[in-house]
Amino acid sequence: MLPAISVNHLTKFYRRFKALEDVSLAVEPGEFFGFLGPNGAGKTTTINVVTGLANYQSGEVRVFGHDVTREYRLTRAAIGLVPQEFNFDPFLSVEQILVFEAGYFGIPSREAKMRAGELLEFFSLASKRTEGYKKLSGGMKRRLLIARALMHRPKILILDEPTAGVDLELRYLLWDFLKKLNREGTTILLTTHYIEEAERLCGRIGVIHQGKIVAVDSTAALIRKMGGDRMEFYLKNDVTKVFAGVSSVPFTVESSGRKISFKAGEGAIPAVLKILQGHGVEVEQIDVRRPTLEDAFLKLIGKKGDGGA
Amino acid sequence: MKSWIGFRSLVWREIVRFLSVFSQTIFPPVVSSFLYIFIFGFSLGGHIEQVQGVSYLSFLIPGLIMMYAIDGSYANTSGSLFISRWANNIEELLVTPLSYVEMVFAMLIGGLTRCLVTTAGVYLVSLIFVRFPVAHPFEVLYFLVFVSLTFSSIGLIVALFAEEFEHLSIITTFVITPLVFFGGVFHSISMVPDALKWLTSFNPMFYMVNGLRHGMLGISDVPVFPCMGLVFLMCFAVFLTTVYLFRIGFKLRK
Numbered sequence: 001m002l003p004a005i006s007v008n009h010l011t012k013f014y015r016r017f018k019a020l021e022d023v024s025l026a027v028e029p030g031e032f033f034g035f036l037g038p039n040g041a042g043k044t045t046t047i048n049v050v051t052g053l054a055n056y057q058s059g060e061v062r063v064f065g066h067d068v069t070r071e072y073r074l075t076r077a078a079i080g081l082v083p084q085e086f087n088f089d090p091f092l093s094v095e096q097i098l099v100f101e102a103g104y105f106g107i108p109s110r111e112a113k114m115r116a117g118e119l120l121e122f123f124s125l126a127s128k129r130t131e132g133y134k135k136l137s138g139g140m141k142r143r144l145l146i147a148r149a150l151m152h153r154p155k156i157l158i159l160d161e162p163t164a165g166v167d168l169e170l171r172y173l174l175w176d177f178l179k180k181l182n183r184e185g186t187t188i189l190l191t192t193h194y195i196e197e198a199e200r201l202c203g204r205i206g207v208i209h210q211g212k213i214v215a216v217d218s219t220a221a222l223i224r225k226m227g228g229d230r231m232e233f234y235l236k237n238d239v240t241k242v243f244a245g246v247s248s249v250p251f252t253v254e255s256s257g258r259k260i261s262f263k264a265g266e267g268a269i270p271a272v273l274k275i276l277q278g279h280g281v282e283v284e285q286i287d288v289r290r291p292t293l294e295d296a297f298l299k300l301i302g303k304k305g306d307g308g309a
Numbered sequence: 310m311k312s313w314i315g316f317r318s319l320v321w322r323e324i325v326r327f328l329s330v331f332s333q334t335i336f337p338p339v340v341s342s343f344l345y346i347f348i349f350g351f352s353l354g355g356h357i358e359q360v361q362g363v364s365y366l367s368f369l370i371p372g373l374i375m376m377y378a379i380d381g382s383y384a385n386t387s388g389s390l391f392i393s394r395w396a397n398n399i400e401e402l403l404v405t406p407l408s409y410v411e412m413v414f415a416m417l418i419g420g421l422t423r424c425l426v427t428t429a430g431v432y433l434v435s436l437i438f439v440r441f442p443v444a445h446p447f448e449v450l451y452f453l454v455f456v457s458l459t460f461s462s463i464g465l466i467v468a469l470f471a472e473e474f475e476h477l478s479i480i481t482t483f484v485i486t487p488l489v490f491f492g493g494v495f496h497s498i499s500m501v502p503d504a505l506k507w508l509t510s511f512n513p514m515f516y517m518v519n520g521l522r523h524g525m526l527g528i529s530d531v532p533v534f535p536c537m538g539l540v541f542l543m544c545f546a547v548f549l550t551t552v553y554l555f556r557i558g559f560k561l562r563k
């Protein structure tokens with residue numbers, strides 16, 4: 001099957017500044033794909049190229065096999081975009097914003113009004129339908145952005161940091177909603193700052209750093225690559241000296257010698273326990289740190305994660 | 310047709326926009342045309358005998374109508390597109406499957422609609438002062454439509470180049486208004502010195518004003534067919550330019 005989105009060797013400059021360098025990735029139909037990267041990595045720029053909001057210098061970008069430049073009408077019809085920044089029509093009311101956007105996508109106005117009614121209801125915006133968007137709170141504007149992208153029932157939904165600055169309640173509501181939408185067949189590409197969000201929602205993750213893709217893999221595999229669990233022993237005594245000569249287990253000693261941490265597995269736990277017993281050191285507490293996507297992410301972009309080896 | 314709905318939606322959006330600020334878009338030309346007609350035509354004009362066989366008051370009306378046709382068309386598209394760029398809601402449009410030709414053409418129809426509403430208003434005001442049968446209704450329509458589409462396109466082009474809102478009015482003040490005035494809104498070319506006559510022949514507005522005057526009164530400083538041809542060619546050229554700029558995403562795509 002043709003990928004929903006395929007980006008091949010995409011390079012993009014803003015004047016002389018190279019924002020994307022040889023970016024390649026593919027999002028399969030029906031996937032929930034997470035696109036992660038620190039601020040300024042090039043996530044929004046990539047999305048802009050896919051949706052037709054940015055020009056690019058070389059490479060090829062396709063949506064369901066259609067070229068986004070040559071067959072822009074087909075590719076744009078397939079995508080609903082929730083942009084990072086608010087970009088509402090200042091002359092229209094909340095309801096009109098939805099109905100007109102649907103209209104541009106070819107939805108007849110009677111049908112559009114019906115859908116707008118449903119979405120406004122679902123996103124608790126019905127009481128604001130006749131207001132201009134400026135009268136909405138930040139969270140309401142966010143919901144309106146999402147409602148607008150859904151008006152033409154796109155096959156692909158692209159969300160650019162949809163939960164930035166959004167309260168917890170709305171975030172959970174949104175997560176459930178997106179999961180459901182994805183289960184019902186919508187392909188989703190999500191960028192986010194909250195790594196936890198990606199870990200919960202996304203089956204596969206692409207990581208971009210300084211305009212280059214540094215990893216594309218399933219969420220589980222990315223975490224697995226971080227290695228197994230990490231043990232943390234909190235101790236009664238300073239063990240700096242005790243472990244000074246030990247090389248059988250890679251470990252780190254912290255908290256002025258009262259904490260030792262090491263990777264579980266390969267007989268590491270018995271080995272450490274034996275050493276501790278041998279010196280009569282009592283263990284106060286044991287923690288197991290399971291590596292998270294955040295650890296994997298931080299490692300990929302060159303920052304040391306807590307749980308990283 | 311699917312895309313017909315998209316096109317229609319954008320036309321309607323453009324109309325909703327200028328109607329929602331009608332006190333800035335429709336009222337001013339109607340009020341100021343009343344003043345022009347009253348002061349120049351009705352009061353001063355009484356002292357001018359006749360121009361090309363018609364009263365000065367009648368002579369003035371087509372010129373004024375053409376002036377507001379140009380002004381309204383330009384103001385509508387330039388204002389609309391510039392604000393869309395500025396508020397970023399142009400992105401709402403750029404992610405839709407509307408073709409660039411459809412986007413441009415829909416905005417032009419918005420400009421044309423405002424032009425027709427405004428000029429109808431100006432015409433109604435003029436009926437208070439003077440009434441005459443329209444000589445060639447088809448010509449009237451022809452010139453209004455093509456001139457409006459021309460200046461609607463120019464409005465879009467200027468809105469793309471403009472970096473600040475003031476740039477839009479700089480073009481009005483220093484280019485459009487002088488050219489329209491020298492194009493013969495208030496005078497016939499036979500009233501001016503030879504040097505200015507020669508210069509005026511390079512002023513496209515001169516052919517537009519005279520074309521419409523021929524349509525309404527049957528009089529003109531120049532034959533009407535060249536005027537029709539010129540207006541059509543100009544319209545075609547600026548339309549293609551505008552579509553080209555949209556296609557390459559000039560100041561639209563990052």
Ligand SMILES: Nc1ncnc2c1ncn2[C@@H]1O[C@H](COP(=O)(O)OP(=O)(O)O)[C@@H](O)[C@H]1O
Pocket residue numbers: 014017019037038039040041042043044045046563
């Ligand atoms: N319109 C623009 N003009 C110039 N540089 C830009 C523009 N938009 C983004 N950039 C630069 O491109 C890089 C990538 O930005 P962006 O794609 O917005 O990153 P992200 O969405 O991952 O935070 C950044 O260095 C940013 O400063």
Ligand SMILES: [Mg+2]
Pocket residue numbers: 043044045084160
């Ligand atoms: Mg971004």
